[in-house]
Amino acid sequence: MMTWDADLSTGQIVVSAQNFQILGFDPATIDALTVEMCFSGVHPDDLAGVRQKWETAQRERSLFYSEHRFIRADSGRVVWIATTGKFIENHAGEAMRSVGTICDISDRKQTEIALVESQQFVQKIAETMPGLLHVYDLVEQRNIYSNRHSLELLGYTPEQLEELGTDITPSLVHPDDLPRMMAYQAQFNAALTGEVLEIEYRVRQANGDWCWLLGRSTAFSRTPAGNVQQILGVSIDISLRKQAEAALQESQQFAQKVAETVPGMLYVYDLIEQRNTYANRQSLELFGYTPEQLQAAGAGVTPTVVHPDDLASMMAYLDGFDTVQGSSVREFEYRVRHPNGELRWLLSRSTVFHITPAGATQQILGVAID
Numbered sequence: 001m002m003t004w005d006a007d008l009s010t011g012q013i014v015v016s017a018q019n020f021q022i023l024g025f026d027p028a029t030i031d032a033l034t035v036e037m038c039f040s041g042v043h044p045d046d047l048a049g050v051r052q053k054w055e056t057a058q059r060e061r062s063l064f065y066s067e068h069r070f071i072r073a074d075s076g077r078v079v080w081i082a083t084t085g086k087f088i089e090n091h092a093g094e095a096m097r098s099v100g101t102i103c104d105i106s107d108r109k110q111t112e113i114a115l116v117e118s119q120q121f122v123q124k125i126a127e128t129m130p131g132l133l134h135v136y137d138l139v140e141q142r143n144i145y146s147n148r149h150s151l152e153l154l155g156y157t158p159e160q161l162e163e164l165g166t167d168i169t170p171s172l173v174h175p176d177d178l179p180r181m182m183a184y185q186a187q188f189n190a191a192l193t194g195e196v197l198e199i200e201y202r203v204r205q206a207n208g209d210w211c212w213l214l215g216r217s218t219a220f221s222r223t224p225a226g227n228v229q230q231i232l233g234v235s236i237d238i239s240l241r242k243q244a245e246a247a248l249q250e251s252q253q254f255a256q257k258v259a260e261t262v263p264g265m266l267y268v269y270d271l272i273e274q275r276n277t278y279a280n281r282q283s284l285e286l287f288g289y290t291p292e293q294l295q296a297a298g299a300g301v302t303p304t305v306v307h308p309d310d311l312a313s314m315m316a317y318l319d320g321f322d323t324v325q326g327s328s329v330r331e332f333e334y335r336v337r338h339p340n341g342e343l344r345w346l347l348s349r350s351t352v353f354h355i356t357p358a359g360a361t362q363q364i365l366g367v368a369i370d
Contacts, residue, residue, distance in 0.1 A: 022276065026074070042070055084100050136233065138230065141169065195218060199214075213235040273361050336345060
């Protein structure tokens with residue numbers, strides 16, 4: 001820290017020996033130092049503000065205080081300084097002198113700047129990440145932070161979510177998902193530091209629609225006793241995925257119903273592995289074997305079931321799919337041996353179902369009728 005004493009009538013200023021360590025003025029010319037020379041060292045971006053504070057303090061006889069940048073006289077290096085001063089009046093009430101101190105606060109300012117930049121960086125991440133970032137207090141049962149994506153995703157501003165208080169979970173989470181959500185939150189009582197827990201759940205948007213979210217959260221802060229108090233999480237909209245999954249399930253159920261109701265045995269046969277990979281329940285009525293028995297037979301299914309006199313023709317029929325193009329359907333009539341000894345004539349109609357990366361037919365889909 002250095003001290004200064006300025007004569008306002010002459011403009012001369014006397015500074016202590018520490019001036020060189022802070023401001024960098026040449027000790028050899030220190031006697032010629034003026035107030036204006038000190039002002040000339042103030043960073044251009046800060047100069048107007050510093051002059052205004054000086055003039056206001058002088059006019060109002062108030063304490064002068066300023067934190068600003070100063071360009072060192074010797075090296076041109078910019079340092080941060082804190083200047084404090086007061087004005088002394090003569091018997092006529094005029095400001096004749098000003099005395100004060102100057103401290104180098106560069107280290108503190110660099111820390112503050114780094115903190116602000118870090119906070120701005122985190123805020124930019126929070127506002128640009130594709131999802132709803134939030135901090136939830138498990139003890140108080142309320143949201144204490146949400147990024148701006150809450151408005152885009154749910155139709156609520158972060159402020160509106162915070163105003164819901166302890167009603168946020170029962171108000172927004174779907175009633176069918178509420179027990180799972182409560183159990184999910186309870187899991188954090190035993191969660192390890194850094195452990196991430198997931199949940200899929202529905203929330204009510206501001207317009208009344210339901211939205212599916214995938215939430216991934218981790219412990220953010222703990223109580224003095226070590227229990228998780230707050231969790232930090234991100235939730236993304238998975239409504240389209242859920243709709244696709246529901247559509248796929250409906251499609252699979254429809255295909256299964258079709259497979260079980262067609263008048264014949266529906267099957268998938270693997271030409272490379274020479275075995276049945278799928279058969280519907282009509283296989284029991286037609287062949288006398290359950291789908292599980294046909295699959296368990298493996299490569300022995302064809303010689304076991306097909307009549308010996310038709311076996312060679314059957315193998316030629318299967319080999320013929322190597323040259324089949326597109327969705328062409330090939331037919332074949334053959335006899336099969338029922339476990340009760342009865343022979344039955346079948347008509348199979350098959351088409352290519354799956355090909356290898358090299359383009360060879362691997363599986364055929366077909367239906368066999370009596």
